[in-house]
Amino acid sequence: MKSIKVIVIGFILAVALVAWPVEYTRNITAGIGFILGAVLVAWLGVRRRKGAWKGYEDDVRRYTGTTMMKVVWIEESVDERWEHQEDGSDRL
Structure with a gap:
């Protein structure tokens, strides 16, 4: 819940800085707002990637199994098929 509040407040601040109506600081505040928005988006991407990786690790742990086996027979087969030519x- 805390991270959602940080994201919402950060994006509101970024939009407010971009739309700041004072003319002599417009370029500075717009730049700061865009940088803040970019940092928030990057942070969200990193969080989502870490969450996806944790989910993958959990799936690997849950659905991967090993067993001791011995190879008793290896067979090689070749597929043969006829191809129709243009002529x-x-x-x-």
């Missing part, structure tokens, strides 16, 4: 002939 009407077939080729293996």
Whole structure:
């Protein structure tokens, strides 16, 4: 809940700085607002990526299993098929 408040307040502050009506500080405040917005978006991306990685680790732990096995037979097979050529002939 705390992070949502930080995000909402940060974006409100960023929009307020971009839309600041004072003419002689407009470029400075707009720049600060855009930088603040960019930092918040980057922070959200990092948080989301960390959450996704934790979910992946949990899935790997939950759904990965190993067992001891012994290979008893290896068979190699080759698929053969006929291809129809443009001149009407077939080729293996």
